[in-house]
Amino acid sequence: xxxxxxxxxxxxxxxxxxxxxxxxxxxxxxxxxxxxxxxxxxxxxxxxxxxxxxxxxxxxxxxxxxxxxxxxxxxxxxxxxxxxxxxxxxxxxxxxxxxxxxxxxxxxxxxxxxxxxxxxxxxxxxxxxxxxxxxxxxxxxxxxxxxxxxxxxxxxxxxxxxxxxxxxxxxxxxxxxxxxxxxxxxxxxxxxxxxxxxxxxxxxxxxxxxxxxxxxxxxxxxxxxxxxxxxxxxxxxxxxxxxxxxxxxxxxxxxxxxxxxxxxxxxxxxxxxxxxxxxxxxxxxxxxxxxxxxxxxxxxxxxxxxxxxxxxxxxxxxxxxxxxxxxxxxxxxxxxxxxxxxxxxxxxxxxxxxxxxxxxxxxxxxxxxxxxxxxxxxxxxxxxxxxxxxxxxxxxxxxxxxxxxxxxxxx
Amino acid sequence: xxxxxxxxxxxxxxxxxxxxxxxxxxxxxxxxxxxxxxxxxxxxxxxxxxxxxxxxxxxxxxxxxxxxxxxxxxxxxxxxxxxxxxxxxxxxxxxxxxxxxxxxxxxxxxxxxxxxxxxxxxxxxxxxxxxxxxxxxxxxxxxxxxxxxxxxxxxxxxxxxxxxxxxxxxxxxxxxxxxxxxxxxxxxxxxxxxxxxxxxxxxxxxxxxxxxxxxxxxxxxxxxxxxxxxxxxxxxxxxxxxxxxxxxxxxxxxxxxxxxxxxxxxxxxxxxxxxxxxxxxxxxxxxxxxxxxxxxxxxxxxxxxxxxxxxxxxxxxxxxxxxxxxxxxxxxxxxxxxxxxxxxxxxxxxxxxxxxxxxxxxxxxxxxxxxxxxxxxxxxxxxxxxxxxxxxxxxxxxxxxxxxxxxxxxx
Numbered sequence: 001x002x003x004x005x006x007x008x009x010x011x012x013x014x015x016x017x018x019x020x021x022x023x024x025x026x027x028x029x030x031x032x033x034x035x036x037x038x039x040x041x042x043x044x045x046x047x048x049x050x051x052x053x054x055x056x057x058x059x060x061x062x063x064x065x066x067x068x069x070x071x072x073x074x075x076x077x078x079x080x081x082x083x084x085x086x087x088x089x090x091x092x093x094x095x096x097x098x099x100x101x102x103x104x105x106x107x108x109x110x111x112x113x114x115x116x117x118x119x120x121x122x123x124x125x126x127x128x129x130x131x132x133x134x135x136x137x138x139x140x141x142x143x144x145x146x147x148x149x150x151x152x153x154x155x156x157x158x159x160x161x162x163x164x165x166x167x168x169x170x171x172x173x174x175x176x177x178x179x180x181x182x183x184x185x186x187x188x189x190x191x192x193x194x195x196x197x198x199x200x201x202x203x204x205x206x207x208x209x210x211x212x213x214x215x216x217x218x219x220x221x222x223x224x225x226x227x228x229x230x231x232x233x234x235x236x237x238x239x240x241x242x243x244x245x246x247x248x249x250x251x252x253x254x255x256x257x258x259x260x261x262x263x264x265x266x267x268x269x270x271x272x273x274x275x276x277x278x279x280x281x282x283x284x285x286x287x288x289x290x291x292x293x294x295x296x297x298x299x300x301x302x303x304x305x306x307x308x309x310x311x312x313x314x315x316x317x318x319x320x321x322x323x324x325x326x327x328x329x330x331x332x333x334x335x336x337x338x339x340x341x342x343x344x345x346x347x348x349x350x351x352x353x354x355x356x357x358x359x360x361x362x363x364x365x366x367x368x369x370x371x372x373x374x375x376x377x378x379x380x381x382x383x384x385x386x387x388x389x390x391x392x393x394x395x396x397x398x399x400x401x402x403x404x405x406x407x408x409x410x411x
Numbered sequence: 412x413x414x415x416x417x418x419x420x421x422x423x424x425x426x427x428x429x430x431x432x433x434x435x436x437x438x439x440x441x442x443x444x445x446x447x448x449x450x451x452x453x454x455x456x457x458x459x460x461x462x463x464x465x466x467x468x469x470x471x472x473x474x475x476x477x478x479x480x481x482x483x484x485x486x487x488x489x490x491x492x493x494x495x496x497x498x499x500x501x502x503x504x505x506x507x508x509x510x511x512x513x514x515x516x517x518x519x520x521x522x523x524x525x526x527x528x529x530x531x532x533x534x535x536x537x538x539x540x541x542x543x544x545x546x547x548x549x550x551x552x553x554x555x556x557x558x559x560x561x562x563x564x565x566x567x568x569x570x571x572x573x574x575x576x577x578x579x580x581x582x583x584x585x586x587x588x589x590x591x592x593x594x595x596x597x598x599x600x601x602x603x604x605x606x607x608x609x610x611x612x613x614x615x616x617x618x619x620x621x622x623x624x625x626x627x628x629x630x631x632x633x634x635x636x637x638x639x640x641x642x643x644x645x646x647x648x649x650x651x652x653x654x655x656x657x658x659x660x661x662x663x664x665x666x667x668x669x670x671x672x673x674x675x676x677x678x679x680x681x682x683x684x685x686x687x688x689x690x691x692x693x694x695x696x697x698x699x700x701x702x703x704x705x706x707x708x709x710x711x712x713x714x715x716x717x718x719x720x721x722x723x724x725x726x727x728x729x730x731x732x733x734x735x736x737x738x739x740x741x742x743x744x745x746x747x748x749x750x751x752x753x754x755x756x757x758x759x760x761x762x763x764x765x766x767x768x769x770x771x772x773x774x775x776x777x778x779x780x781x782x783x784x785x786x787x788x789x790x791x792x793x794x795x796x797x798x799x800x801x802x803x804x805x806x807x808x809x810x811x812x813x814x815x816x817x818x819x820x821x822x
Binding site for chain 1: 468469470471472498500501502503504505506535536537538539645646724725728729731732734737738739741742744745746747748749750751753754756766768769770771809810811813814817818
């Protein structure tokens with residue numbers, strides 16, 4: 001990218017992230033693709049750190065996703081290496097070798113096994129990743145590891161992102177205070193299951209890997225998997241959760257243990273915070289759109305309806321044009337293929353029901369609707385009138401900015 | 412629309428359509444939405460005309476679709492009324508009344524039953540259609556019916572279309588020469604099952620309604636259902652096929668009768684011709700894109716992969732930017748969810764294989780690829796390397812023009 005992108009009008013400031021015991025980070029410049037900015041991040045975790053991961057459903061994943069999937073059953077992590085600028089996807093044997101060499105180099109620095117090193121790459125697809133640049137840059141990053149470097153790390157993994165994304169929460173397990181920090185990147189190729197999206201979370205909780213995995217999978221399903229920017233599913237989507245154990249909480253062996261209720265809530269909340277920051281940075285986004293579906297025959301059906309609306313180019317362009325075009329919403333509900341009865345369907349925007357029971361609401365007040373769609377956040381409500389299933393999806397509008405960014409990404 | 416749209420660079424001239432015995436048409440101005448242009452079309456068919464129809468899969472169809480579905484089992488048609496500017500969708504009881512009144516008025520003029528009148532409407536959703544304007548305009552159209560008025564009819568049904576779409580074919584049934592004419596409209600909200608797309612075909616063949624229905628369903632599946640502009644499925648999609656019987660061919664009772672092979676081929680060919688004209692007029696389209704998938708585990712799987720690529724905003728914006736970005740094609744193959752093996756996958760553009768067996772083809776010649784993507788027609792080839800299933804989809808690129816049109820449609 002030769003011209004820096006304007007910061008999203010929906011950007012939020014990077015919050016203050018405290019140190020997490022047992023986790024240190026550093027970012028540096030490896031010159032993989034970008035000039036004059038950091039593009040490589042190393043994280044180091046204390047011995048005994050447990051790990052969980054959720055990955056893209058794309059059938060053509062990158063070599064780093066294969067690497068992490070293979071490493072995950074080990075349950076422990078000591079290091080994380082992330083580069084931006086090259087996704088190491090569709091790079092054949094060279095790509096496989098690249099992840100192996102990177103893991104070996106990080107393992108040597110960290111005094112651990114290569115299988116305890118997790119790897120993620122994001123950027124261009126199909127170009128061989130020059131792992132020598134990573135390997136050569138790692139020692140300086142290792143020397144600079146710092147428990148406070150969360151924002152640096154968040155900046156180092158950005159691609160077309162226009163702002164760094166981070167979140168932090170606290171919770172209690174038993175009487176022990178737990179910290180959770182997360183960073184994420186993602187802007188385009190964002191869709192459920194999951195997104196060109198990388199998300200790394202660290203907590204000082206002491207929890208075994210299977211418990212972490214259950215909590216993470218549930219949380220991702222309620223957050224990232226309810227968001228979409230452009231319906232395209234990346235080959236590199238990765239969410240990793242590292243638990244260093246330094247908080248020293250009492251052991252918990254079951255994800256359903258009531259002692260974990262607060263932690264699970266805090267994790268869910270942090271994941272949704274990060275997921276919505278990714279949507280706020282959707283390529284070209286000028287509005288954040290929330291779609292709430294009620295009255296569906298099931299929660300799963302409600303979500304599919306919400307995502308059909310969220311993925312409709314005609315709905316998204318209407319919102320970009322500040323047009324409260326509920327007709328296009330009706331169309332998108334109908335195209336979802338989910339059970340829907342045109343004559344029981346209601347559609348509202350910004351709290352005003354515009355269409356109800358199969359027809360426009362006579363004399364509804366357009367003024368608050370017009371004012372609402374001019375704002376940065378647009379809420380769409382759809383009641384199907386069939387059952388009690390509810391679901392929510394989030395997306396952004398589809399603007400000229402999306403075309404600008406994606407019709408010239410490689411140039 | 413206050414500003415006329417520039418004609419698509421992919422537009423094709425309207426061909427010369429001969430008269431079809433037993434079919435007459437007229438277009439006129441009813442003032443439904445547009446000023447200074449025709450927006451209402453009436454067609455009259457001879458007694459004994461058989462009819463077949465295929466309609467949108469959208470769960471929230473317009474009242475005219477309901478009307479046609481109810482009329483279709485009768486198997487005979489004497490008139491067709493089509494208006495542009497208002498889709499009569501999500502208009503409740505008023506919409507149902509509107510179709511009934513329109514059919515009654517046309518039946519009175521034509522001396523037939525209302526259930527022999529077929530109705531289609533296209534345009535804005537959710538506004539009550541003032542059917543009095545149609546009813547008042549119909550007598551003048553009836554007086555002007557003309558066997559040669561095909562292009563007038565094609566123009567009268569346009570909405571955001573930038574050129575009129577027609578096609579004609581001839582075939583033989585037994586020793587009798589048969590004519591087939593078709594017109595179509597559609598530009599946005601175009602996706603399989605089917606499109607904001609109306610298509611009306613008339614032939615002088617003498618064929619019973621069940622035979623017509625079988626041939627039409629098969630032909631639509633091989634044409635309109637392989638095309639997509641923006642993945643959005645209209646509430647109004649309608650394809651109707653009228654067979655007047657005036658050619659006087661020998662009776663045929665079975666769609667699989669070898670005597671129909673030539674007619675079926677000509678009908679398929681005409682449907683694909685019209686479907687591709689709709690894609691060529693895709694909102695904002697600057698390039699026609701054909702995606703051929705081979706090596707899939709089945710034909711159905713191949714088509715789903717082709718459509719996943721055709722619907723990918725990232726692929727479509729890359730083509731708009733004349734960027735031979737095969738990495739995004741790999742992503743779209745993977746997101747289809749169909750069986751695919753990254754390491755057996757090959758991707759080519761314009762006849763040059765750029766990626767093969769999971770990696771870039773070393774030293775492939777970029778020059779012909781770069782030249783190809785600068786043209787008006789772009790061909791993408793994907794070989795999955797798994798089986799013998801093949802499939803094809805057609806789409807257009809995603810440009811600033813799409814945003815321009817759809818972010819201001821109602822203004």
